[in-house]
Structure formats: structure tokens, C-alpha cells
Amino acid sequence: MNAIPIARLFGFEIRIHVSWTVILAIIAVTVVTRIDSIAPGTGTVTRWIVAAVIAAAFLLSALAHELGHAVAARRAGMPGGPVVVYFFGGAATIGLDARRARDEVIAALAGPAVSLVIGLASLALAAVGLVIGHGPLFDAGRIALVIGALNVILGAVNLLPAFPLDGGRVVRGLAWARTGDPAAGLRVAARSGRWLGIGLGVVGTGLILLVDPVDGLMLALCGWFIMSTASAVARGADIDAALGTLRVGDVMDRDVAGVPPGLTLDTFADQFLGDDATAAVPVTRDGTLLGMLGARQVRAIRRDRWPETRAEDLMVKGDALPELALDTPLRVVVDHLRRSGLDGLPVIDAGVMAGIVTRRAVALAIRDRLGSLDALQP
DSSP, X not given: OOEEEEEEETTEEEEEETTHHHHHHHHHHHHHHHHHHXXXXXXXXXXXXXXXXXXXXXXXXXXXXXXXXHHHHHHTTOOOOOEEEOTTOOOOOSSOOOSSHXXXXXXXXXXXXXXXXXXXXXXXXXXXXXXXXXXXXXXXXXXXXXXXXXXXXXXXXXXXXXXXXXXXXXXXXXXXXXXXXXXXXXXXXXXXXXXXXXXXXXHHHHHHHHSOHHHHHHHHHHHHHHHHHHHHHHHHHHHHHHTTXXXXXXXXXXXXXXXXXXXXXXXXXXXXXXXXXXXXXXXEETTEXXXXXXXXXXXXXXXXXXXXXXXXXXXXXXXXXXXBOTXXXXXXXXXXXXXXOOSEEEEEEXXXXXXXXXXXXXXXXXXXXXXXXXXXXX
């Protein structure tokens, strides 16, 4: 998923998306180039220090935003996993992780609430520094003002009622609570996002023609992105409705032989990389599940390294795998497969691996219901 693990906080593995390297550079350069207009004569070193502080503070703000989601979701009993920090939040997924509409709304609102609290607290500190401070205290007030504004914007933008923003999950949860149907909630969220995207597109077009072509183009592109996402949400609603009564036990492969952790990738390729491009195999030792290894993971390694790379070097370890039971709804598995990037996931029954559920098995179930095999593309 192009995210780098950096730490563990509150029991969550923290991952930073690689796009932050560009985002932090843009923020730092922007701050450096604009400091002169606010504080003329500021030295070069000081400008870069201030820029680094603001860029790092914004990254930490986004992390706090995502941790707000993760902690609220864990309290509601929703499936956990690594916390991936994306630009401007937006970690909400299209699938249904919550079992109750109330939990969906609470988990969605937790991130923006954290951002708004941090933003308002920073603005209060900024007011103190700017009004009664002087020298370093006054400068600290200016920095707090920027950090506060960024957090308020982060929280407010994520409340817009469209996926992948948190507001889209709020709309979904509220519609779910009203109708009692989670798929209906997705459809309402899709319509909300579509109308928001159309509105942004219209405003953006007006700006292009009448005010600023660059700003107008950016706004129009945002509208196009939101409308595209709304289409994906609508398709997700159709898939959810189609798979509504199916469970993992209905489609999983039961007779699955594991491979030993010392198996080299060249041997794995000879045995499993045939015509089935979605092969996934459990890695076991004495009947104990150690992890999962899939075809796409093997193909990501250079062929000349296959003889020296073992299954245990590449597998996704068991403690990082989502726990699937025989009665897990198949619509939940769709999200787990998409997010994990794996070709298959183990199914546990009474503490023992009962089989695996693969992308291909789920895709075939979707094809039988909808006539489409593209629902599991990452």
C-alpha cells in the first residue's frame, strides 16, 4: 500500500504513506517563501527551522486525526489494523467494518473531532502569543496560528459528505440508521458524493472562466475525483447487496496444504505459479499457521533472488492477518483482501485453520451474483 511503518502507538502500527515526502517538501518550501511577507528580514536558517516545525506539526496532526478514528473504532469492536496516515486524512474505506450504524458515525466523527480540538487549542495559544506576547512568544504565536488553521481546515474538509472523506462515512451511518439497511446507506452516501462533486465541478468551471484558471482547475479536478469515488461507492453498495447472505464458509477452500517456512521461492513458483494467478498458500510449521504467501508477492521479487529467498522471508505473518471465521460475511472479506494486498486469507475455526478464502473464490461469487470479476482489484 506504499506506506512505511515508523512506530507503534496505543497498540497500533503506524504507517506513513510515501506521498508525505512530497507533501512535507511542498509545505516547507511554501512556508519559507512566504515568511518574508510576514516577517521581513528573517534569516535563512530561521526560516527553514520554522518551515520544518510547521511541516512536522501538520504530519503529527494528520497522525492524531487517524488515531482518533482507530481508537474510536477499537472501542466499538470494529476490526483493527495498521494506522495509515494519508494526506488530509481520508482513510475511510468503502466497505462495511462497523456492525452498527451508531459505531460507524462515531468512528467517522472521531478524526475530525480530534483535528478541530487541536486546531482550536492552537488558535487559542496563538491568540495569547500574538496579543500579549513579544519576541519569541510572539513568533511562537504565529507558528501556532498556522498549525491551528491547518488543523481546522483538516477537520472541516474531512466532514464534507463524500468518500473518501469522513463525512461520507457519517452520511452512510445516518442513512443506515434511518433505513436499517447498510447497502442503502452506501447508496445515499454515493448520491451525496455525486452531488458534491458536481457542485465543485460547476464552481471550479466558473473560477476557470471568471477568476483564476489554476484554482478553478484544481477545484474542478477535486469534483471529478469525488464523482469517480461516488461511482465506486455505488458499485460497492451493489456488491454488498449481492453478497449480503454469503459467508466465508460458503466459498472458502477447505483442502489446502501449507508450505514450510524454509521453502525457497523458485520451488514455490514451480508448484504454485501456474495458470492460477491468484494462488495463496499458508505457511505452516507442525500444523501451526505462521503466515500467508501469495503469487503477487513472489512476482514482486526479482527472479534471480528466488533461489535465496524463503517463504518466511516474504510471508505476511499470522499476527498481521485479519481474523476470519466461518460465519464472517463475505462483504467484509472484500475489504480485508483489498487492504491486505494478499491473494488469500486464512479462516480460523476453534483456533485451528479450517481453510483459506481467496480473491478468486470471492470474485467468482460476485460474478455469479453480478456478472463482474473486477470488484477485488486493488
